[in-house]
Amino acid sequence: MKSIYSLTQEDLKDWMIAQGEKNYRADQIWQWLYRQHVGSFEEMTNIPKKILQPLSENFVFSPLKTEIVQRAQDKTTKFLFELHDHAMIETVLMYHHYGVSVCVTTQIGCNIGCKFCASGLIPKVRDLETGEIVAQIMFIQRYLDQHEPGTKVSHIVVMGIGEPFDNYENVMNFLRIVNSDKGLAIGARHITVSTSGLAPKIRQFAREGIQVNLAVSLHAPNNETRSSIMKINREYPIEELFAAIYEYIEITNRRVTFEYIMIDGVNDTPQHAKELVALLKPMLKLSYVNLIPYNPVLENSFERSSAENIAKFFDILMKNKVNCVVRKEHGTDIEAACGQLRSQYERKKREKGRPRTKEEIRQASNLRRQRKQVQQS
Numbered sequence: 001m002k003s004i005y006s007l008t009q010e011d012l013k014d015w016m017i018a019q020g021e022k023n024y025r026a027d028q029i030w031q032w033l034y035r036q037h038v039g040s041f042e043e044m045t046n047i048p049k050k051i052l053q054p055l056s057e058n059f060v061f062s063p064l065k066t067e068i069v070q071r072a073q074d075k076t077t078k079f080l081f082e083l084h085d086h087a088m089i090e091t092v093l094m095y096h097h098y099g100v101s102v103c104v105t106t107q108i109g110c111n112i113g114c115k116f117c118a119s120g121l122i123p124k125v126r127d128l129e130t131g132e133i134v135a136q137i138m139f140i141q142r143y144l145d146q147h148e149p150g151t152k153v154s155h156i157v158v159m160g161i162g163e164p165f166d167n168y169e170n171v172m173n174f175l176r177i178v179n180s181d182k183g184l185a186i187g188a189r190h191i192t193v194s195t196s197g198l199a200p201k202i203r204q205f206a207r208e209g210i211q212v213n214l215a216v217s218l219h220a221p222n223n224e225t226r227s228s229i230m231k232i233n234r235e236y237p238i239e240e241l242f243a244a245i246y247e248y249i250e251i252t253n254r255r256v257t258f259e260y261i262m263i264d265g266v267n268d269t270p271q272h273a274k275e276l277v278a279l280l281k282p283m284l285k286l287s288y289v290n291l292i293p294y295n296p297v298l299e300n301s302f303e304r305s306s307a308e309n310i311a312k313f314f315d316i317l318m319k320n321k322v323n324c325v326v327r328k329e330h331g332t333d334i335e336a337a338c339g340q341l342r343s344q345y346e347r348k349k350r351e352k353g354r355p356r357t358k359e360e361i362r363q364a365s366n367l368r369r370q371r372k373q374v375q376q377s
């Protein structure tokens with residue numbers, strides 16, 4: 001059964017009309033959901049039983065069951081949820097000087113399969129429904145209501161497990177619901193959708209008429225390096241990706257953020273930095289680069305660039321007037337890399353009772369060492 005959070009305002013109105021009810025009932029329910037943040041139909045005290053009954057027969061409330069909550073020293077909190085089909089997803093709550101953001105998951109697994117990413121290890125099982133994405137925000141808003149009354153989710157990043165543009169319609173509905181001014185009213189400019197670079201969807205997104213920010217996971221300035229870590233680059237090479245980005249900028253007049261993970265010996269040399277400068281030169285005022293220190297994951301041997309190499313790379317970009325920042329890390333003392341909490345949890349479940357192999361012990365100690373370095377740096 002679908003979640004009530006799957007419905008846009010229009011869907012809810014259509015449903016009311018189909019029940020022979022008045023439009024304003026849909027507005028009342030919307031207010032209960034997104035202004036009062038109720039967690040059940042019974043709490044909607046001004047809605048008559050003759051409406052609540054069919055509502056609860058046709059829709060579930062939250063489709064999420066909490067499995068694990070991990071809180072880091074900097075208050076970053078990771079939630080592992082179980083869905084009705086026992087699939088596990090992750091959602092992260094982060095605290096910033098400008099507010100509170102939530103990172104949402106959009107798919108179970110991911111077919112893009114980037115080599116460095118824990119989420120891409122598991123092929124896509126299915127797309128999340130709109131309601132399953134909205135429910136992540138509402139769960140965390142209720143968690144905040146309970147633990148820190150008055151604190152509101154102010155920003156959303158669509159950067160959890162999955163490729164949002166491979167679940168396009170559900171993600172667009174999610175954006176409309178959280179942005180609705182009669183509901184949560186999270187400003188479009190406070191929402192960022194990150195894509196690995198599905199060029200045709202970037203063009204489609206440009207035409208949606210919403211002010212949501214676009215981030216592109218670039219991670220390399222040339223096709224050879226990018227294809228070696230992101231197989232999506234073979235389908236949409238840099239020339240095609242940038243043609244779509246230019247079109248996006250032309251239509252929306254909005255700035256694009258480029259995410260660039262710093263991976264030791266892969267994409268972090270001064271030569272890579274110079275190539276990145278050349279690539280971004282024509283769009284200096286309309287682009288922004290986030291340099292992200294790589295978060296080591298157990299399943300591969302990539303390592304984070306040294307602080308020195310990150311600083312050198314940053315300097316080259318800055319000297320060439322590329323807007324750039326080294327992204328602040330969140331929750332380094334918990335399973336911070338996207339998809340890690342879920343993959344650790346599922347591995348432990350599979351391996352219960354089985355002794356670890358030498359290779360697994362080596363990998364785990366390697367990861368612990370890298371994490372320690374990350375926390376100390």
Ligand SMILES: C[S@@+](CC[C@H](N)C(=O)[O-])C[C@H]1O[C@@H](n2cnc3c(N)ncnc32)[C@H](O)[C@@H]1O
Pocket residue numbers: 116117118119158159160161162163164194195196216217259261292293294295296297337338
């Ligand atoms: C998990 S992805 C989800 C959104 C979308 N699929 C994408 O690739 O942009 C969000 C961001 O996390 C980055 N990422 C993935 N694994 C990472 C890791 N181990 N350390 C740091 N960033 C990572 C991705 O490259 C991407 O920029």
Ligand code: SF4
Pocket residue numbers: 110111112113114117118119120121160161162163196217
């Ligand atoms: S980085 Fe994004 S696109 Fe690549 S595997 Fe991870 S979630 Fe999928």
